Amino acid sequence: MAEITYRDALNAAMCQEMDRDDSVFLMGEEVAEYDGAYKVSRGMLDRYGDRRVVDSPISELGFTGLCVGAAMTGLRPICEFMTFNFSFLAIDQVINSAAKMMYMTNGQVPVPIVFRGPTGAALQLSAQHSQACETWYVHAPGVKLVTPATPADAKGLLAAAIRDDDPVAVMEGELLYNVRGEVPDEEYVIPLGVADLKRSGDDVSIVTHGKMVHVALQAARTLARDGIEADVLDLRSIRPLDVDAILETVARTNRVVYLEEGWPFAGVGAQIVSLIQDEGFDDLDAPVVRVTQADVPMPYAKNLEQLAKPGVKAVVEACRKVLYLPAGGR
Amino acid sequence: MTQATRETETGVNGDAAAVATKGGPGAGSGLRGFSRDDLHGLLADMLLYRRFEEKAEEAYAIGKIGGFCHLHIGQEGLAAGAIKPLRADDLVITAYREHTQALAKGITPRAAMAELYGRSGGCSGGRGGSMHLFDTSLGFYGGHGIVGGQIPLGAGLAWAIRYRGGDQVCVCFMGDAAVNQGSFLESLNMSAVWQLPVIYVVENNGYGMGTAFSRVSVTDMEARSGAYGIPAHTVDGQDVLETYRFFEELAGQVRAGAGPQFVNALTYRFRGHSMSDPVSGTYRSRAEVERHVEEQDPITILRDRMMDADLLTQEELEAVDAEARAASEDAADFADASPPPDPSTLYDHVYAEINEHGRLFLDGRGKGPAAGAGGPAAPGFGGGDHG
Ligand SMILES: Cc1ncc(C[n+]2csc(CCOP(=O)(O)OP(=O)(O)O)c2C)c(N)n1
Ligand SMILES: [Mg+2]
Numbered sequence: 060m061a062e063i064t065y066r067d068a069l070n071a072a073m074c075q076e077m078d079r080d081d082s083v084f085l086m087g088e089e090v091a092e093y094d095g096a097y098k099v100s101r102g103m104l105d106r107y108g109d110r111r112v113v114d115s116p117i118s119e120l121g122f123t124g125l126c127v128g129a130a131m132t133g134l135r136p137i138c139e140f141m142t143f144n145f146s147f148l149a150i151d152q153v154i155n156s157a158a159k160m161m162y163m164t165n166g167q168v169p170v171p172i173v174f175r176g177p178t179g180a181a182l183q184l185s186a187q188h189s190q191a192c193e194t195w196y197v198h199a200p201g202v203k204l205v206t207p208a209t210p211a212d213a214k215g216l217l218a219a220a221i222r223d224d225d226p227v228a229v230m231e232g233e234l235l236y237n238v239r240g241e242v243p244d245e246e247y248v249i250p251l252g253v254a255d256l257k258r259s260g261d262d263v264s265i266v267t268h269g270k271m272v273h274v275a276l277q278a279a280r281t282l283a284r285d286g287i288e289a290d291v292l293d294l295r296s297i298r299p300l301d302v303d304a305i306l307e308t309v310a311r312t313n314r315v316v317y318l319e320e321g322w323p324f325a326g327v328g329a330q331i332v333s334l335i336q337d338e339g340f341d342d343l344d345a346p347v348v349r350v351t352q353a354d355v356p357m358p359y360a361k362n363l364e365q366l367a368k369p370g371v372k373a374v375v376e377a378c379r380k381v382l383y384l385p386a387g388g389r
Numbered sequence: 390m391t392q393a394t395r396e397t398e399t400g401v402n403g404d405a406a407a408v409a410t411k412g413g414p415g416a417g418s419g420l421r422g423f424s425r426d427d428l429h430g431l432l433a434d435m436l437l438y439r440r441f442e443e444k445a446e447e448a449y450a451i452g453k454i455g456g457f458c459h460l461h462i463g464q465e466g467l468a469a470g471a472i473k474p475l476r477a478d479d480l481v482i483t484a485y486r487e488h489t490q491a492l493a494k495g496i497t498p499r500a501a502m503a504e505l506y507g508r509s510g511g512c513s514g515g516r517g518g519s520m521h522l523f524d525t526s527l528g529f530y531g532g533h534g535i536v537g538g539q540i541p542l543g544a545g546l547a548w549a550i551r552y553r554g555g556d557q558v559c560v561c562f563m564g565d566a567a568v569n570q571g572s573f574l575e576s577l578n579m580s581a582v583w584q585l586p587v588i589y590v591v592e593n594n595g596y597g598m599g600t601a602f603s604r605v606s607v608t609d610m611e612a613r614s615g616a617y618g619i620p621a622h623t624v625d626g627q628d629v630l631e632t633y634r635f636f637e638e639l640a641g642q643v644r645a646g647a648g649p650q651f652v653n654a655l656t657y658r659f660r661g662h663s664m665s666d667p668v669s670g671t672y673r674s675r676a677e678v679e680r681h682v683e684e685q686d687p688i689t690i691l692r693d694r695m696m697d698a699d700l701l702t703q704e705e706l707e708a709v710d711a712e713a714r715a716a717s718e719d720a721a722d723f724a725d726a727s728p729p730p731d732p733s734t735l736y737d738h739v740y741a742e743i744n745e746h747g748r749l750f751l752d753g754r755g756k757g758p759a760a761g762a763g764g765p766a767a768p769g770f771g772g773g774d775h776g
Binding site: 088089092093096114144147181185186322324352353356359362366 | 455456457507508515516517518520521533534535536537538566567569570571572597598600604605606671672729730732734735736739750751752753754
């Protein structure tokens with residue numbers, strides 16, 4: 060175990076998989092000579108050469124489709140989006156090609172591809188560069204999605220995504236790249252579809268994913284000062300979804316807050332709420348409350364951005380609400 | 390054309406060689422045709438752009454400006470040279486490296502700087518920031534952050550001009566890297582099919598972030614439009630006079646019905662891609678940057694030419710520069726004093742129309758029942774020690 064950054068953990072996962080499987084290659088904007096826009100692929104060009112670490116033109120639709128095409132022959136591309144915002148140019152190839160290929164060919168053509176890059180807002184990047192893109196990807200059957208929150212999860216989940224035979228989106232966070240944590244040095248793979256209880260407490264469950272795990276943990280610490288102990292369940296994988304883990308925490312605390320970075324309408328939380336009311340309704344003592352970004356495009360101005368983002372205070376208040384406590388926690 | 394060949398075509402002296410253009414207006418780099426006032430005007434414009442962005446750079450360093458901030462320093466000859474000859478009702482659209490184009494189209498330094506600061510006095514009310522300056526009343530349609538995103542929009546602006554029977558033109562700028570987006574090819578084709586009054590201008594600074602154009606592209610820039618029958622032109626964007634003359638004539642031709650045009654404007658970015666990017670590094674050497682700053686500064690080129698022709702004295706230059714600095718300081722002061730957007734406006738402008746029926750905003754903020762009202766008491770949390 061060494062303490063490394065989330066960025067280096069992603070790098071380690073790619074190298075781990077590229078060492079063991081020549082069919083894995085990395086393509087994207089600035090991934091080779093520039094070491095990646097966020098330096099995630101540092102050193103990989105030197106290590107693997109330009110056959111396997113490839114700078115693309117700024118042609119998202121084109122290089123995504125190219126990667127999907129290569130995957131249709133059994134190669135295992137890692138298709139990097141500088142940020143997932145730019146993947147909207149390529150969403151046709153993600154949804155209409157990658158997601159549906161297996162099904163419409165009656166299983167002849169699996170598409171073992173990874174789409175990866177940062178999702179969500181960083182700081183003051185304004186509307187076109189600050190959006191959580193999870194819903195776009197999980198909406199379509201045929202795509203899987205993981206959202207690592209810690210360095211160890213980054214390594215294990217990315218490795219699993221590369222090994223998986225389906226299209227898997229790995230959504231990272233610009234603000235996560237510098238986060239440090241213990242990561243196993245040896246080969247490390249976390250199976251898709253296994254949530255992780257990042258903190259346990261029996262009073263209320265904060266279910267979340269990705270970067271928001273850190274906001275949830277902070278909220279849990281705040282609540283603890285008032286004697287409220289929260290579970291923080293990190294889904295890690297949105298599809299496949301660890302339904303058992305969700306129902307377990309619901310059954311234990313009977314009170315749930317879903318926290319996500321994205322917009323509420325058809326958000327990941329909407330699906331989780333629906334699931335809980337379908338399969339865990341009798342365990343609930345209060346309606347589930349969702350904490351999301353305000354239902355507006357991300358504004359640039361610092362004060363408005365702060366207001367639009369889901370923060371610790373909103374999570375604390377949501378937890379108090381499902382506990383039927385008066386507003387105004389610390 | 391590569392940066393290297395461009396350098397051989399341009400000089401810092403008044404008699405710099407003309408850059409050949411293909412199928413477009415003739416060009417020449419002399420002072421011919423420019424009055425003393427014209428020259429002083431262009432110099433003042435470019436100095437304002439330079440000082441404005443230097444001020445922005447300073448403000449960014451102390452955290453007054455956040456997020457991405459892409460400076461146009463080194464490329465000001467294009468803002469002045471391509472936009473100043475346009476009519477006030479002509480339309481301009483561009484990408485995120487757009488501070489100076491915004492100023493050229495008439496957005497005031499105050500409104501632009503306040504936008505960079507994210508203040509209510511900004512030209513997008515503080516919602517857009519550096520990448521999204523807009524003032525459509527001045528014909529400035531932004532300010533777009535997705536590479537290539539503005540290209541079809543430019544075609545759309547031109548479509549609307551033609552649809553209404555107007556005689557304006559649309560100038561649609563893009564970076565060199567943007568021509569590898571499908572949106573570029575699709576837009577060129579449609580513009581040609583419908584003979585739209587649009588001038589596509591590639592600000593060819595040779596790089597998209599850290600990638601040289603030639604590393605990810607095989608054709609010459611000028612060859613990009615030929616397949617669509619759109620005339621290609623090359624202009625030296627560091628030579629503001631050549632650029633001005635060129636666009637004056639080309640805009641006239643398009644206004645008269647010449648159809649879409651494609652301009653490869655050769656230029657160079659003096660700063661890093663954005664504030665977090667070093668000026669030089671793995672993708673270009675410091676020597677390369679220094680050589681361009683030394684020899685290819687559009688402001689120095691014009692200044693020297695005017696001085697050589699006895700049309701500018703040192704005192705006049707200092708006076709113009711002092712004015713540019715004062716305007717930039719004033720813009721920063723204005724931005725500082727401009728209040729942040731009112732928090733109560735967070736939901737304004739998401740929709741143009743709030744419908745009578747139904748709910749548009751689904752985040753439930755402020756809509757839920759008051760916390761603490763009703764419901765069973767939470768186990769283990771009786772008492773009033775949670776306030
Ligand atoms: C679709 C898309 N992909 C990637 C990016 C990230 N990005 C921003 S600017 C840029 C380089 C663009 O270079 P160029 O078009 O030459 O313009 P310049 O920055 O040189 O003015 C990239 C890759 C983006 N904004 N949009
Ligand atoms: Mg460029």
